[in-house]
Amino acid sequence: MKLTCKQLNPGPCKTWLIGNDANNEVIFLDPVIEHVNDYQQLVEREGLHVGMAIDTHTHADHISGGASLKDMLQCEYGMHAASPVKCATFSMNDGFTWNLFDTIAVKVMHTPGHTRDSISLIFPDWIFTGDALFLDDGGAGRDDLPGGDAGAHWETLRKFAELDDELIVNPAHDYRDRQPSALKRQKETNPHLKKSLESRDAFVQYLEDLKLGPADWMKDVLTANYACARDPHAAWIPADSPACEVKGTMDISANEAQVGSIPPFMLKQKLAGKQPPLLIDVREPGELDAPLGHIEGVLNIPIGQLASRIGELDEHRDKDIVTVCRSGGRAYTAAQILSVGGFSNVAVLEGGMLQWNTL
Ligand SMILES: [Fe+2]
Numbered sequence: 001m002k003l004t005c006k007q008l009n010p011g012p013c014k015t016w017l018i019g020n021d022a023n024n025e026v027i028f029l030d031p032v033i034e035h036v037n038d039y040q041q042l043v044e045r046e047g048l049h050v051g052m053a054i055d056t057h058t059h060a061d062h063i064s065g066g067a068s069l070k071d072m073l074q075c076e077y078g079m080h081a082a083s084p085v086k087c088a089t090f091s092m093n094d095g096f097t098w099n100l101f102d103t104i105a106v107k108v109m110h111t112p113g114h115t116r117d118s119i120s121l122i123f124p125d126w127i128f129t130g131d132a133l134f135l136d137d138g139g140a141g142r143d144d145l146p147g148g149d150a151g152a153h154w155e156t157l158r159k160f161a162e163l164d165d166e167l168i169v170n171p172a173h174d175y176r177d178r179q180p181s182a183l184k185r186q187k188e189t190n191p192h193l194k195k196s197l198e199s200r201d202a203f204v205q206y207l208e209d210l211k212l213g214p215a216d217w218m219k220d221v222l223t224a225n226y227a228c229a230r231d232p233h234a235a236w237i238p239a240d241s242p243a244c245e246v247k248g249t250m251d252i253s254a255n256e257a258q259v260g261s262i263p264p265f266m267l268k269q270k271l272a273g274k275q276p277p278l279l280i281d282v283r284e285p286g287e288l289d290a291p292l293g294h295i296e297g298v299l300n301i302p303i304g305q306l307a308s309r310i311g312e313l314d315e316h317r318d319k320d321i322v323t324v325c326r327s328g329g330r331a332y333t334a335a336q337i338l339s340v341g342g343f344s345n346v347a348v349l350e351g352g353m354l355q356w357n358t359l
Pocket of ligand 1: 057060
């Protein structure tokens with residue numbers, strides 16, 4: 001018997017069909033709701049026997065096809081035991097091993113960080129990593145969504161580092177047509193894995209300093225998946241968004257808004273002038289009272305709320321605006337959001353409060 005594995009979807013969300021050539025038994029991994037009718041046709045056309053649909057985690061960038069496949073194909077729907085997804089029928093914990101197709105030992109590894117319920121599946125030759133590890137410079141899934149935990153992700157990456165170098169990594173996403181390759185290559189090239197060689201604190205700080213896009217809409221997608229939505233339109237999802245990706249490991253693509261920056265000394269001069277700019281600090285409220293402090297008169301809108309609260313800034317549309325955060329990462333994203341939203345005079349405080357405090 002030979003195991004087979006093929007990716008079914010066009011686009012960045014990957015659904016893996018894993019089967020064997022002996023008796024047409026298969027499992028679906030990370031099915032996507034837009035394609036469930038295609039999956040059903042494939043099953044009928046090829047006479048497949050579907051044992052289970054599995055989600056490696058609760059997805060935040062697309063509606064899962066797991067609930068629909070469970071109904072359409074009368075199969076089990078498997079997720080980690082901690083998953084809040086209500087309609088999963090098969091629970092898996094770390095270390096659980098099952099005999100797939102009665103012959104192949106598949107081991108479940110709990111790999112939290114991107115979400116609390118993330119699992120990876122280890123086959124004899126492959127590892128399916130969900131969003132816990134992407135390919136090459138893609139890094140890994142973001143950890144700033146509900147249930148995300150950068151420290152837990154560091155521990156997960158250390159576990160990956162202990163695994164067999166020859167395992168082929170098959171993630172749940174890829175946005176740039178990267179091809180699955182060996183874990184050895186990931187250890188050499190993947191910025192998340194490389195950074196995880198440093199301390200947990202250094203890794204957490206690294207992620208905190210990355211430039212992440214807004215995530216509010218993703219919370220609605222999570223809620224839809226918790227509730228086992230069977231409607232592709234159960235939550236609004238922007239087209240062509242590299243949603244689960246951590247942008248800090250990527251080049252900024254050409255169609256993203258380019259924004260300028262302002263050094264701290266120049267901002268200080270402008271604040272003392274006749275037409276001071278509007279300062280928007282996009283850190284979380286508690287950070288403004290932390291040792292780095294805040295600049296007097298700053299308007300605090302956390303980065304996760306900026307896109308939905310942009311209307312509050314209408315009266316400042318013609319003003320100079322400077323965005324501020326700890327080191328400049330979140331402020332850069334904020335400036336892009338404002339720029340796309342029609343604010344033309346936006347700059348980022350260079351080096352954020354870290355630099356400001358050296359004045
Ligand atoms: Fe994800």
